[in-house]
Amino acid sequence: MKEKRLLKALGQVDQKYIEEAAPEQHSKKADWLKWGVLAACFAIVAVVGLGLLLQSSDLMPSHQGGETMIENSSFTIHCLSESGTIESKTIEVQNTPKDIFDEWTKLNNISDVKFVNCVYDDYGTERTQGGSVKRSTGGYSSLSLTVSGEFPKYASDKNGVLLIETLRRTFYDYNRFDELNLMIQNLTDSKIFHDIVEPGMQADDGKSLVWEGISEREIDGAECYTFELRYSEDESINGEMAGRLLGIYAVSKDGVKFYQYNMADDTWE
């Protein structure tokens, strides 16, 4: 059969094409760690959808704009018990996402995980001055919670799924949402944060960018992930810039150091 011959001949093609198309083979844990660091500052590591229709709810005081009274209220915080079950505790705490989060880390004994940011996006929702919301038809809301880079080490073990579930429940009780976007910030340098683009994101001029060429190397004695930022191959958007290299970066595995490759001098800065 001729087609069989073709199939076999394909087996002998240049190894670069074989390697290029290799399916991803890493574990879930590796996903956590790699993406957490790779995206340089932000990577979405878990999206927990709920698919529930929302009822009217109060906006979080810290994000509704205008004057807000921050006061102590009773909140239900969910945590993971030593036996690995989810427990709930009602606590008097200040009505801000940060305070809620801090209580959650305390109860879960992971106080080194820090709160970074919390944004509630309620597409299709009409806000009123009093802080209450009216849901318009088809509205869909997401709560994007950004936490520090210490989180993956707790979330990647066998109880990780349950731990994320306690976080989801805690914030769901705090402010109802359809979807929780949990993000990890590994680098706190705000300059870097503003310079770096998330995977799959677009540049200011609307051109699409991709991370590529992920590998590992040692720089100044630190184990680092290196990667390239390129214009994607989508010629309809990127035109002649399609596939071109923008820059090469590296992030140390502990997420502390960040480097940019200087092509002219062959150095990492």
Place this chain on the structure above:
Amino acid sequence: MGEKPYRKGKELSVEDKQIIDLYWVRSETAISETANRYGRYCHSIAFNILHSHEDSEECVNDTFFHAWKTMPPQRPNKLSAFLGTITRNLSLNKWEQYSTEKRGLGQVPLALEELQDCIPALENVEQVADDLTLTEILNHFLSTLPKDRRKIFMRRYWYMCSIKEIAKGYSMSESKVKMSLLRSRNELKQLLEKEGFNL
């Protein structure tokens, strides 16, 4: 600008180098290290072809044995592709030995059916391509494909992944994957006809 040492694929990772060194010093840990690092990769290649975990496992073990026999003298540039190629060849050979009933499983029959699109029409044929020439043509063909289409083509006809799996892997619809494959197959057919080769 000099050679870029950090580029993916430009240089073996440290681990691959170490594993190959283990083969060269005839350390038996080479096999276990290879199994740890590439066992799943090789198994998935075999399983797409054979659709049997037991037979796939056998092919993977044979792959490691084959690697042990060929290193040294060989020192592959890309260990994963080197091992994957061995697994693919062994699996296709095993697949051919299957009974007709068992041969109907897996992705190979579907891939073969699709590849019929690439066979040049007889009237255009001037000569029968030898294996080496055919591989050269295929390399040339792959080099002309846009990267995304090339990856999809290789996933389908080298890795024998299902359309569904490819669509999921690249976050695109199944119909888009099918369209991409169809265009690639048509281009391969045109190239073979242009070169005047029969298979």
